Amino acid sequence: MAHSSKIFCCFSFLFSTLSIIPLSHQLEQHPLDSLTPIEFIRVQAIVNQSHPTTTNDITFQYIGLNEPDKQALISWLQNHRTTPITAPPPRQAFVIARINHQTHELVVDLLYDNIVSDHIHHGFGYPLLTFEEQNGASQLVFNHAPFLAALNKRGLKVEEVICETFAIGWFGETKQNGRVVKVMCYYLDGTVNLYMRPIEAITVTVDLEAMKITHFRDRLVVPVPKAAGTDYRESEQKEPFGPELKGITVVQPDGPSFIIDGSRVRWANWDFHLSFDARVGPVVSLASIYDTEKQEFRRVMYRGFVSELFVPYMDLTEEWYYRTFFDAGEYGYGLCAVPLEPLRDCPANAVYMGAYVAAQNGMPIEMPNVFCIFERNAGDVMWRHTETMIPPDLITEVRPDMSLVVRMVSTVGNYDYINDWEFKQIGSIKVTVGLTGLLEVRGSKYTHKDQIDEEVYGTLLAENTLGAYHDHFITYHLDLDVDGKVIGRL
Amino acid sequence: MAHSSKIFCCFSFLFSTLSIIPLSHQLEQHPLDSLTPIEFIRVQAIVNQSHPTTTNDITFQYIGLNEPDKQALISWLQNHRTTPITAPPPRQAFVIARINHQTHELVVDLLYDNIVSDHIHHGFGYPLLTFEEQNGASQLVFNHAPFLAALNKRGLKVEEVICETFAIGWFGETKQNGRVVKVMCYYLDGTVNLYMRPIEAITVTVDLEAMKITHFRDRLVVPVPKAAGTDYRESEQKEPFGPELKGITVVQPDGPSFIIDGSRVRWANWDFHLSFDARVGPVVSLASIYDTEKQEFRRVMYRGFVSELFVPYMDLTEEWYYRTFFDAGEYGYGLCAVPLEPLRDCPANAVYMGAYVAAQNGMPIEMPNVFCIFERNAGDVMWRHTETMIPPDLITEVRPDMSLVVRMVSTVGNYDYINDWEFKQIGSIKVTVGLTGLLEVRGSKYTHKDQIDEEVYGTLLAENTLGAYHDHFITYHLDLDVDGKVIGRL
Numbered sequence: 001m002a003h004s005s006k007i008f009c010c011f012s013f014l015f016s017t018l019s020i021i022p023l024s025h026q027l028e029q030h031p032l033d034s035l036t037p038i039e040f041i042r043v044q045a046i047v048n049q050s051h052p053t054t055t056n057d058i059t060f061q062y063i064g065l066n067e068p069d070k071q072a073l074i075s076w077l078q079n080h081r082t083t084p085i086t087a088p089p090p091r092q093a094f095v096i097a098r099i100n101h102q103t104h105e106l107v108v109d110l111l112y113d114n115i116v117s118d119h120i121h122h123g124f125g126y127p128l129l130t131f132e133e134q135n136g137a138s139q140l141v142f143n144h145a146p147f148l149a150a151l152n153k154r155g156l157k158v159e160e161v162i163c164e165t166f167a168i169g170w171f172g173e174t175k176q177n178g179r180v181v182k183v184m185c186y187y188l189d190g191t192v193n194l195y196m197r198p199i200e201a202i203t204v205t206v207d208l209e210a211m212k213i214t215h216f217r218d219r220l221v222v223p224v225p226k227a228a229g230t231d232y233r234e235s236e237q238k239e240p241f242g243p244e245l246k247g248i249t250v251v252q253p254d255g256p257s258f259i260i261d262g263s264r265v266r267w268a269n270w271d272f273h274l275s276f277d278a279r280v281g282p283v284v285s286l287a288s289i290y291d292t293e294k295q296e297f298r299r300v301m302y303r304g305f306v307s308e309l310f311v312p313y314m315d316l317t318e319e320w321y322y323r324t325f326f327d328a329g330e331y332g333y334g335l336c337a338v339p340l341e342p343l344r345d346c347p348a349n350a351v352y353m354g355a356y357v358a359a360q361n362g363m364p365i366e367m368p369n370v371f372c373i374f375e376r377n378a379g380d381v382m383w384r385h386t387e388t389m390i391p392p393d394l395i396t397e398v399r400p401d402m403s404l405v406v407r408m409v410s411t412v413g414n415y416d417y418i419n420d421w422e423f424k425q426i427g428s429i430k431v432t433v434g435l436t437g438l439l440e441v442r443g444s445k446y447t448h449k450d451q452i453d454e455e456v457y458g459t460l461l462a463e464n465t466l467g468a469y470h471d472h473f474i475t476y477h478l479d480l481d482v483d484g485k486v487i488g489r490l
Numbered sequence: 491m492a493h494s495s496k497i498f499c500c501f502s503f504l505f506s507t508l509s510i511i512p513l514s515h516q517l518e519q520h521p522l523d524s525l526t527p528i529e530f531i532r533v534q535a536i537v538n539q540s541h542p543t544t545t546n547d548i549t550f551q552y553i554g555l556n557e558p559d560k561q562a563l564i565s566w567l568q569n570h571r572t573t574p575i576t577a578p579p580p581r582q583a584f585v586i587a588r589i590n591h592q593t594h595e596l597v598v599d600l601l602y603d604n605i606v607s608d609h610i611h612h613g614f615g616y617p618l619l620t621f622e623e624q625n626g627a628s629q630l631v632f633n634h635a636p637f638l639a640a641l642n643k644r645g646l647k648v649e650e651v652i653c654e655t656f657a658i659g660w661f662g663e664t665k666q667n668g669r670v671v672k673v674m675c676y677y678l679d680g681t682v683n684l685y686m687r688p689i690e691a692i693t694v695t696v697d698l699e700a701m702k703i704t705h706f707r708d709r710l711v712v713p714v715p716k717a718a719g720t721d722y723r724e725s726e727q728k729e730p731f732g733p734e735l736k737g738i739t740v741v742q743p744d745g746p747s748f749i750i751d752g753s754r755v756r757w758a759n760w761d762f763h764l765s766f767d768a769r770v771g772p773v774v775s776l777a778s779i780y781d782t783e784k785q786e787f788r789r790v791m792y793r794g795f796v797s798e799l800f801v802p803y804m805d806l807t808e809e810w811y812y813r814t815f816f817d818a819g820e821y822g823y824g825l826c827a828v829p830l831e832p833l834r835d836c837p838a839n840a841v842y843m844g845a846y847v848a849a850q851n852g853m854p855i856e857m858p859n860v861f862c863i864f865e866r867n868a869g870d871v872m873w874r875h876t877e878t879m880i881p882p883d884l885i886t887e888v889r890p891d892m893s894l895v896v897r898m899v900s901t902v903g904n905y906d907y908i909n910d911w912e913f914k915q916i917g918s919i920k921v922t923v924g925l926t927g928l929l930e931v932r933g934s935k936y937t938h939k940d941q942i943d944e945e946v947y948g949t950l951l952a953e954n955t956l957g958a959y960h961d962h963f964i965t966y967h968l969d970l971d972v973d974g975k976v977i978g979r980l
Contacts (some may be wrong), residue, residue, distance in 0.1 A: 026545040060498055142953055162879050192885055193879060232875065232887055242759050242782045242915075246744040248839070248867045254736040268733050292732045301842050338876040344888035347869040349738070371862045377738045378652055378868035379837040379895065381908055385722065386901045387682060397722055398834035402735055405869065411876045425732075437875045 031068050031076070031088045032153075032285045033263050034275040037364040040056050041434050042091045043108050051099050056137035059098045061127035063358035064090035064334075066107050070302060070479075074389060077286075087090050092116060096127040096229055097362075101209050103127055122440030124170065126179050127475040128279060128332050130360040137206040138163035138183050142211050150202050150218040160189040161199070164413060165206070167331075169324035176247060179208040182322065190227035195414040196465065197224050199223055219318060222443045225464040232438075249348045250377055255373060256349060257353040258404055265373065267404040270423045271297060272408060276370065278357035280305040280477075281334040281419060282408045289427050299484040305479040306419060307334055308414070313440070315457035320442065323470075327412045332357075333419075336410045337370040346372035346416075376403045382425060401425075415436040415472075433474050521558050521566070521578045522775045525852040527846055533583045533598050534852025535847050540605050540640045541589050546771060549588045551617030551824075553848035554767050556582035556597050560792060560969075567776075567804050568670050586617040589945060591699050593617055601821035614660065616669050618822050619698075620850040627696040628653035628673050640692050640708040648691040651689070654903060655696070657821075663864040669698040680717035683928060685904040685956065687714050691932035693809055705852065707810060711950055712933045716783040724930075739838045740867055746839060748863060755863065760913045761787060764862065766845035770795040770967075771824040772898045777919060789974040791919060796823055796909060797967040799902070799978065802932070804959040806946035810932065813960075819904045822847075823909075827860040833928040835908075836862035836897055866893045872915060889899040889917075905962075923964050932956040 029036075035043070043063055051058060053329040066466075068089035103126070106114040141163055142146040151158055165181040170465060175248050183204040186194035200222035205215035258267035263274050272287040288297040310329035313320055327333055331339040335357055339344055353371040356364045383402035406421040418434035446452050447463040458466035534551055541548055562885035569576050581886055585596040621851065623630055631637040655671040668978075673694040677685035690712035695705035727979070748757035753764050762777040769913040773795040778787040799817035803810055825847055830836055843861040846854045872891035878884060896911040908924035929951075936942050937953040939974055948956035 066705060095857050105719070118719065164879070188880070192880055194877075194879060233885065234887060239508070240782045240785060242780070243747075245747040245758060246742060248742045248747075248865055250738060250867065250869070251741045252736060252738045255733040257733075257738075258736060268735060274959050290732070295685070295730060338878070338886070339884075341874075341886050341888045345871060345874065347867070347890075350869075361859045374869060375735070375738055376869050377740065377837070379740070379840075379864060379866050381835060381924060381926065383926050384831075384835065384906050384908070385901065385904075386682075386906065388828070388901065389654070389684060390682055394775070394829075395723065395725060396828070396831050398831045400834050400837075402738065409874065411878065415876075416874050416876065418874070436871065 001348060003167065011228040011363045012215070028262070028406050029091075030263055030273060031073055031091065032065070032273050032275055034277065034355065034413075035063065035065055035093055035364075038365075039091075039093065039110055040356060040358050040362065042110060042113065043095060044115055044358070046108050047095060047097060047106060047362065057101070058362075058481075059130060059133070059360050060358050060362040061098060061103075061130060061360075062094070062096040062278055063095055063362060064279065065275070066094040066302075068092075074302075074484075098127070098209075101277065118188075122174065123447050128335070129165065129167070129181070129330060131335070133208050133211070134165040136211050137165045137181050137208060140206055140211070141183055141185065141204055143215065144204075144213050146216050146218065147202070147204065153218070154199065154221055154224065156199065156224065158185055162186045162188060162194050166323065167206075167325055171244060171322075180214070181206050181208060183213075184319070187224050188227075191230045193227075193230040193232055195438045196230040197227065198441065198443045199224055201319060207479050211456070212374060217318075222445055223262070225441070225443055225462065227464075231417055234418035252349045254373070256351060258351075258373060260353070260373065261350065265404075267375070267408070267423065268402070268425050269427075270404065272301075272423070274353075274371070276334055276337075276357075277305070278334040279328055280307060281328075281337060281410055282306075282371065282406060282421065283393075284406070284421050284429075287423070287429060300482050302426070302479040302481045304421070304429070304431070304478045306433070306472075306474060308475045308476070309333060309417065310471075310473040311415075312471055312473075313457075314471075315442065316455075317457070320457070320468070325412075325457045327410075327415075327417075333412070333417070333420060335409045335417040336412045337367055338409050338411045338416075339367070339369040340372050340407070340409060342369075345409060346374055350374035350407075370408055372405075372407050374405055374407075376405045378403075388404060403430075411437065414440055417474075431476060435472055438466050442468045502636060516594060517578040517590070518752070519581075520753055520763060522555070522564055522763050522765055523768065524772075524845065525553065525555055525583055525854075529581075529583065529600055530846060530848050530854035532600060532603065532854065533585060534848070535594060536603055536605060536740070536885075537569070537585060537587060537852065540557060540608070541587075541836075546589050547591070548586065548852075549620060549623070549850045550553045550587060550848050550852040551593075551620055551850075552584070552586040552768055553767065553852060554584055555765070556584035557793075560580075564974075571595060577834045587709065588699075590615070600690065613919060614666065615819075618825070619671070619820060621825070622945065623698050623701070624655040624851070626701050627655045627698060630696060630701070630764045631673055631694055634694070634703050634706065636706050636708065637692070637694065643688075643708070644711055644714065646677055646689065646714065646922070647679060650677055652676045652678060652684050656693075656813060657815055661812075667800075671696050674809070675705075676715075677714050680773040681720045683717075683722055684880075685718040685928040686931060687717065688931065689714055691809055691933065695734070707808075712935055714955045715933055715952065719952075742865070746841060746862060748841075750841065750843070750863065755896070756895075757865070758892070758915050759917075760894065762913070763792075764843075764861070766824055766827075766847075767795070768822050768824040768847040768888050769799060769818055771818075771827060771900055772796075772861065772896060772911065772947065774919075775924065777913070779917050789971050790917070792969040792971045792974070794911070794919070794968045796923070796971075797837040798963075798965045799823060799907065800961075800965070801881050801905075802961055802963075803947075804961075806945075807947070810947070810958070815902075817907075818902075821902050822901045823902075825905070826902045827857060828899050828901045828906075829857070829859040830862050830897070830899060832859075835899060836864055840864035840897075860898055862895075862897050864895055866891075866912065868894045893920075901927065904930055925962055930958050930960060932958045 072089045091110040093108045097104045104122040105119045109116050161183040185199045187197040192361045201219040203217040207214045269290040274287040275283045286299040286302045311325040313323040350372040352369040354368040355370045380401040382399045384398040386396045404423040408419045412416045416437035420432040422430040444466045456467045459466045501754040562579045582596045587594045593611040595609045653675040675689045677687040688705040691709040693707040697704045739823045759780040765773045775793045777791040801815040803813040840862040842859040844858040845860045870891040872889045874888040876886045895911040897907045900907045906927035910922040912920040934956045939950045951957045
């Protein structure tokens, strides 16, 4: 097996050949729609023209919709229903690009094909990491003699080593560090579960701008946990197996009850807009619910998305202390979305949708099947009552509970986040994040808990394997505007 | 419509003709099995023989299994697997009976057909109310002239009145009140939703032993909220209707994956015993999970059930202050179980089970379809991971989440509790209580919230309708014994 370059997350090696849809065939664009492939290409061209690549070193760290002003959009949507000729709010892209090693925040107008603003960011904080630079950084070790010597010292085969880039956090330094990552490596050799086989005690620091290793230290040799029993693939499991369950599936003989019209989703009494962003993943906008008595839609939420996933580790050792990941802001909750596995990630009645993000060169990348939408029939009851007090009949009225789920899975390294937006007929929106995947573990010299006489910042789970103490904090941006001023369905 | 007698809950007017199953046809009895119909009859006969009904006034307030000693039972179950001739723990019934106006707690042995103990309870607290005495108490008002005058004063038709008996709580009195209930009445006349039409400000106090009204007060006239818009029956709904959803169902072409063997349920890696009790409803015992590596069952929970549902109201008015209901201990969470509606209360793949409780005369009453058992296929994911780091393949492993649900619905007056025990393949048991039905409301003179200038102990929900402040506290008896000493499957 060839040693792998680091792509911290996402299936970027599955890049599809891009098929550009002619504008004329597109449905009417909604002002909150994600950028289209053509728009990504235009944004890239406009930025490149304004900063010619012959004289500039340009990387696109983020391209997404520059969200229109809320009030302007609401006014337009309301007027648009009666006066469809009114111009929509300006269609703009927000771009974060590194141009000659500076972070530019640009707003690009897609009607006039020009740059509306170009601001250089001098403060703390760095843009999203691109796949390409993470890839580049984690490849460097394979040409770094001290690293190869460190592998040799441990008796590890270089072709079984996989490396990742880790954001370094911020600990109150007043001097800016520049764009720096650490590279951490894992070992395969008999398993695909690399996360269970960390190669500990080696620190590799990479300056992303120079794309060079600026610091290397091999502190001590810690045993790499064994491969046996770590492979999670069904095909690799051995007897004894647990009891097999008989088949079970959900059936909708007349098809689904939801309608997907471009980015608009309608189901039961719900209507909402769904888009996708490289940084935050799914964005639900303009969620409204139809009031059958008033015969009008009533606003519930203007815009909602996961704004950040903060994952700090509580380990003070030299190779772990800095691990305080912002999975959205550093790696991209949307960028790390993975293709959903039909019949497993989502039930048989699910419909799948793709999305686009920008590559480092600004060109669109198609991400197939990042969303699934399905009606959830969990066997729950929405409302019921049995009335025993009025003989001779027993009155039993039961309304089964159905809901609509929009799901995305984002795999940030070892962790898989299952992100659900669930719309219920009673008028509530339920947000859920399921956390699964593989536990982040630290290699250790210990093989039994009784040997441990120091703080190891974790729990011994198996020989040489500590489950590392950490938290997952998920924050949401929820702009609720229940019964906000509304004239009909937006 | 004839005026109805009060049966606070339960479908006791659907009493089935009892078909007695010959003992010889029964499966081997488990020591934790609920009492069988024959056992109820034997218990009744033994108690009646010991206190002849010709000289005694006897009512059976509760008959259930006298739970065997835990350690004795576990030892027997362990030995029984190797030495099936060992005698099981004594099979006994626990009986609470009123005999000549005293509360007797009796233990009846079902092997020797004798009374093991007969204790008279002198302390605070009263046994479960029987349907029959609740029925009797709420009928009394219809022959009580001041009550009929009170209806007349309000312009209400007696044939549209439905009455209920309410437990009176305990407020630290040192003198025992005797077995006393209050009777509260509601009005139909154009709706089946009697709970939305309380007839307020009348206090009726009934002594259950004398079966007489001991106190009556008609304090003031409060408007009865109107019937319009309160009927919840699907057949009574008028346009405009909400959007209709297309059909959706769950299908198991090869049948369910669970096996019900008497009271034992086996599904996936789980094995447990299910029984039913008039007071607490479903009882899950001896829940164990199979460890495929150790190739043995591991204990998780010895016994679990809802021990009480406490529903206190926060209303200090004369007719409401006493409402501090113990739904299990006073009305019977099991007694109030209702027949589940196939395809609505439980999905298409559910299997239904009945149960028995004792009537006031001690004879068994069959309660059909009080349980449903089904595999839940909610579209959730048990575990997943996508591995992007090992080209050329993307590894995606997803294990969909299936679980087994045991459901009972208990309707205590206006409230319907949906009681689920959910067994998950990851080894957890999830207990859920869904609260639905009809909100307890208080009649009020107010028709708009701006009129209210006093504490009304509720929220004005509609004209003359206050949603009454209250809580629902649910407590569980959970005797967890994870990995308790076990020799094989119990």
